[in-house]
Amino acid sequence: xxKIKPDKIKRYAANFIVNVPIMILSLTCIFPVxxxxxxxxxxxxxxxxxxxxxPTQIHWDNYIEAFHKASFGTFTFNSFFNSVASxxxxxxxxxxxxxxxxxxxFKGRNLIYGALMAAMMIPIYALLVPxxxxxxxxxxxxxxxxxxxxxxxxxxxxxxxxxxxYIKGISVDMEDAASIDGASLPRIMFTIIMxxxxxxxxxxxxxxxxxxxxxxxFAQVLISKEALKTIPIGLTYFTTQYSTxxxxxxxxxxMATIPVIVIYLFFYNKIMEGMMAGAIKG
Amino acid sequence: xxxxEMRNKKQKIxxxxxxxxxxxxxxxxxxxxxxxxxxxxLTKWKGIGEAQxxxxxxxxxxxxxxxxxxxTKNTLFLSLACTIGQVGIALxxxxxxxxxxxxxxxxxRAVIFFPVVMAPIVVGYVWRFIYNSNYGLxxxxxxxxxxxxWIRFWLDDQSIxxxxxxxxxxxxxxxxxxxxxxxxxSAIPQEVFxxxxxxxxxxxxxxxxxxxxxxxxxxxxxxxxxxxxTMKIYDHLVALTNGGPGRATESLAxxxxxxxxxxxxxxxxxxxxxxxxxxxxxxxxxxxxxxxRRNKGE
Numbered sequence: 022x023x024k025i026k027p028d029k030i031k032r033y034a035a036n037f038i039v040n041v042p043i044m045i046l047s048l049t050c051i052f053p054v055x056x057x058x059x060x061x062x063x064x065x066x067x068x069x070x071x072x073x074x075x076p077t078q079i080h081w082d083n084y085i086e087a088f089h090k091a092s093f094g095t096f097t098f099n100s101f102f103n104s105v106a107s108x109x110x111x112x113x114x115x116x117x118x119x120x121x122x123x124x125x126x127f128k129g130r131n132l133i134y135g136a137l138m139a140a141m142m143i144p145i146y147a148l149l150v151p152x153x154x155x156x157x158x159x160x161x162x163x164x165x166x167x168x169x170x171x172x173x174x175x176x177x178x179x180x181x182x183x184x185x186x187y188i189k190g191i192s193v194d195m196e197d198a199a200s201i202d203g204a205s206l207p208r209i210m211f212t213i214i215m216x217x218x219x220x221x222x223x224x225x226x227x228x229x230x231x232x233x234x235x236x237x238x239f240a241q242v243l244i245s246k247e248a249l250k251t252i253p254i255g256l257t258y259f260t261t262q263y264s265t266x267x268x269x270x271x272x273x274x275x276m277a278t279i280p281v282i283v284i285y286l287f288f289y290n291k292i293m294e295g296m297m298a299g300a301i302k303g
Numbered sequence: 304x305x306x307x308e309m310r311n312k313k314q315k316i317x318x319x320x321x322x323x324x325x326x327x328x329x330x331x332x333x334x335x336x337x338x339x340x341x342x343x344x345l346t347k348w349k350g351i352g353e354a355q356x357x358x359x360x361x362x363x364x365x366x367x368x369x370x371x372x373x374x375t376k377n378t379l380f381l382s383l384a385c386t387i388g389q390v391g392i393a394l395x396x397x398x399x400x401x402x403x404x405x406x407x408x409x410x411x412r413a414v415i416f417f418p419v420v421m422a423p424i425v426v427g428y429v430w431r432f433i434y435n436s437n438y439g440l441x442x443x444x445x446x447x448x449x450x451x452x453w454i455r456f457w458l459d460d461q462s463i464x465x466x467x468x469x470x471x472x473x474x475x476x477x478x479x480x481x482x483x484x485x486x487x488x489s490a491i492p493q494e495v496f497x498x499x500x501x502x503x504x505x506x507x508x509x510x511x512x513x514x515x516x517x518x519x520x521x522x523x524x525x526x527x528x529x530x531x532x533t534m535k536i537y538d539h540l541v542a543l544t545n546g547g548p549g550r551a552t553e554s555l556a557x558x559x560x561x562x563x564x565x566x567x568x569x570x571x572x573x574x575x576x577x578x579x580x581x582x583x584x585x586x587x588x589x590x591x592x593x594x595x596r597r598n599k600g601e
Binding site for chain 2: 035036039040042043044046047049050051053054056057068069071072073114117118121122123124125126127130133136137140142143144145146147148149150151152153154155157170171173174175177188189190191192193196197200206231234235237238241242253256257260267270271274277278281284285289292293296297
């Protein structure tokens with residue numbers, strides 16, 4: 022626009038001031054992850070020589086060793102089991118609850134909805150000890166089903182909220198027509214509304230999977246049996262058992278993170294949308 | 304509103320059942336433990352046998368314990384540091400993201416948000432590598448830029464360790480608040496900015512006098528989430544320092560865990576758990592009061 026030189030300099034300076042700090046922040050956000058991935062492919066000798074340099078040759082042995090040494094296979098299976106079991110339960114329960122709470126007005130409806138939302142304000146880790154005591158009394162401590170009930174309850178409010186607000190935006194005409202044609206309520210719910218809700222259901226699946234995959238505190242408190250431990254717990258085990266082999270630990274960290282990276286790359290928008298809605302509703 | 308009528312009594316019962324069963328389950332898993340933890344906080348209990356009712360004596364003992372005040376101070380410090388760091392930086396970036404000059408906005412958004420989805424425990428371990436005094440990235444970097452005098456034993460130095468561990472936590476969650484604030488900013492009607500521009504408002508002024516008041520409520524939510532959320536900090540610290548050196552980086556949640564599972568004092572563990580809850584509620588009430596008042600004044 023303007024051809025006067027000082028103006029141009031000013032513009033470059035402004036561009037610089039705006040772009041550079043954010044670029045630096047972005048790089049600090051991505052670098053630790055990139056570093057983790059490439060460092061896990063180095064040998065210990067190489068790592069000790071220089072922790073920053075790129076690996077001279079790809080060295081997959083760390084992964085193989087980490088996988089075998091610390092029964093990482095078992096941990097991975099347990100993490101998958103917990104994630105999948107929780108997300109199936111969350112999906113079904115939250116869909117039915119969300120649908121009914123959204124479509125029907127009955128006594129106590131607002132109370133139930135309010136209680137679910139209010140429960141989100143409970144700092145969940147204050148419940149560590151109480152939940153431990155409860156599970157101990159029930160005798161479900163240290164079993165395959167110690168964690169799933171907690172995770173389902175943890176994820177439920179957000180999921181119900183997301184489904185409720187999504188269904189609010191869908192017209193009832195189709196359901197009314199179907200019900201005149203004689204379709205039952207379960208049939209309407211599962212064959213008409215559920216397919217329409219696919220986008221929001223997939224958001225819930227991803228969010229639940231990520232939360233359960235990453236969860237640490239409850240898994241640490243409620244599980245002490247080796248065969249039932251999850252990946253985050255497995256990582257603490259690594260640091261105590263193999264504290265001398267850094268690249269082994271790095272490979273284990275990378276294995277815990279790679280599924281998250283893959284999901285993030287594919288579903289980045291959904292994750293953001295879901296996390297935002299989940300955070301804001303409070 | 305898209306609401307449907309219930310067809311008959313049978314359907315009404317069905318709907319009640321379908322809503323109440325999961326709801327009761329939810330109450331049982333999330334709310335009942337709260338009640339039992341209040342009860343156990345009033346007892347002396349070793350995890351087995353009978354719990355012996357002792358009234359408020361656990362609370363009295365706790366208030367007289369120096370360590371309790373130390374970990375409370377640690378937790379409150381982290382909560383404050385994280386609120387200022389996370390929400391402050393996020394707000395700053397959210398403002399910068401509205402500037403037309405900024406290139407690669409989508410890239411920045413995706414990259415800055417990524418740490419949010421990482422497991423806190425993994426973040427803790429990765430940063431432990433960064434801080435390590437022998438082969439850590441931070442010290443290697445300082446050596447490379449010739450500032451060897453800045454090199455520290457980051458995680459072993461009592462005087463700085465609490466500040467040092469707050470950085471990974473801040474780092475991880477900037478993206479979350481950035482995205483929340485960005486969506487609040489993008490919800491502001493464009494006309495508001497156009498009017499302001501006609502009236503001669505420039506970049507910084509526009510941000511302070513127009514954008515900030517309009518996202519005030521969202522900012523309040525962010526601060527409550529962040530301050531309350533950091534009260535329960537646990538994973539990061541376990542991975543980074545495990546509370547050490549001494550108790551210099553121990554948080555309330557870790558203290559509760561320690562009392563319950565290491566000392567086998569379940570009553571005291573529950574007392575600390577209740578304290579976390581009370582503190583978190585107090586903080587969110589405090590933020591509501593402080594920020595609510597200012598909003599009315601404007």
